[in-house]
Amino acid sequence: MGTGEVRKTVTLLAVSAYFGVLLLGTVGLWISWHRAGLSPDQPIAFPHTIHVSKLNLPCNFCHIFVDRSKHAGAPPVEKCMSCHRTIATEREEIRKLTRHYEEKKPIEWNRVYSLPEHVYFSHKRHVKAGVDCKNCHGQVGAMEKIRRVSSLKMGWCVSCHRARGAPRDCATCHK
């Protein structure tokens, strides 16, 4: 092998290694995005499309604590069963629901919206101030599978507080 050829091989190897590392980086980002994702898989594929858009159920029909507590709350399984004892009982997802009910096992929904610990946020305050659910949660009625639509970054919070004339001193959110 002549020096020219050695050099060619080294170049080829270096180029391939360089691109290999970058490709790995891309795949790594892809995987971490998929895991942390905006739209995690849920134990039961609950379609907001049917319940919100078709049946016109108001959000607080299921999320009953939204105007009373920090947390909007997921409905107790009984709430689902009150309709689904009779409706669509043959569907696989409803069967899953029924099993949870019969085995008295809560459904462990995966969180889609979560704020860091240093942020104090209360649903009650925002609902009482007349902020529409879709301002932060988007067109939930159009989502077959729930998906996060806002960054939940501080700039996003502040721009809305500013626009609505809500308090903006640090202690409002960082208690």
Add this chain to the structure above:
Amino acid sequence: MASWGNLQPLSTELYTLLQYGLFLVLFFFLPFLGVIIGGSTVSLLLSFLGKEKRDPAYLRFSKEMMETVMTGKSALFMFGLVPVLLVWFIYARIFFDATPLPWHFWSAVLAVLVAGFALLRVYRSAWGRPPSPSPFHVMSGAAGLLALFFAFFLFSQGYGVLFNPEKLSLLREHIRFFLSWNAVVKYLLFLAVFFGMTGGGILLLGGRSAEGKEAPDASYRGLVRDIGAKLTFLATLVLPVFVLLDLVTLPEIALSATVFATAAIVLLLSLAVCLILSLPSGKKEGGPGARIATLYVLIFLAVLVHDHAAVGNAYQDRIASLNMQAKAVEAEHAKEAPREEPAAGGKTAAETGKAVFETNCAGCHQFDIRVVGPPLNEVVPKYAGDVEKLKGFIRNPVKVNPDLPSMPNLGLPEEEIDAVARYLIGRVKPGGSP
């Protein structure tokens, strides 16, 4: 600040069409601007080098480069300026309710572009007079090139706004919010594509004298090919770094599998370009020009598809919102139509009650069997003909039977509550049979 506030929301179809329109405009505009930027940079660098090394081949290629990329005034206007106007228009429509970028932003982009093109034309004209352009011409060329870099920087920052709809409300507060790291990355990414494309173009066409006066000799062709190969190789090496940084800096809501997949495709295509350039050149006389140029067209397409997908993700919820608005308007029309009838057609109260029942109640209630709610033949008799009491329940339902789900508040208007309550009381006799 120009107000777009009075523009009506778009239909979803028009919204999608505008997005495709935008990327079609970019498909023509960016390569056009790209080769002007890339070509002028190469030409200016070569004219410096040529003077220092006293190598006429450098100067000759510098001249050829400028003559190829710097087209006539009408082409500059059509492909260099009109697209900016189109993008301005598309933005104004896409952000119908957001007042994102004021007219002076777009005017600044256009003004700097015009200045850049004009200065570069001065530089180009200098090549008509031998032996080489004067320092004045070179300076005006450099100034023109800087102007183009700056105009494209501004344009990229405006382009970056598309990827982060949350910025729109901030932009109303202060124009400086249009600056973003993601847009800086996109600027550098596109510059890398521009230089890669220019290099590919040099490999494909370079060394063939435009005027065909002097047959290019082998050493000149070798020099040109060497410059093209080096330029493409370097640009293609840095390009993937910006692709990765783009993924890091894009807002989360703009990401999707397509966005990642297209990024990976750009990386693979770049790898192919680098491998072709570092492999021993084949026996073919043509060299790798055609393959590199084709790969660069694919890279550019993949970058555009990548961006298009990201914008689509970022605006998914906005588009869904438009859809819902359209549906709500439709439903409103559908509701209004029967309401108008009693005045015109003399619909009886019973008919209205029946219509309200069928639209709002029949989904959960039947008279004889339980559906979601109880059979009406069982529960309505409990009101013993008291219309007001039944109206009170419909107005504000409370749970009666713990085995059944609570009825949602339907928020019906008072006259509909009245009509449906009368209809039910009238239909279900206190005895229990309808």
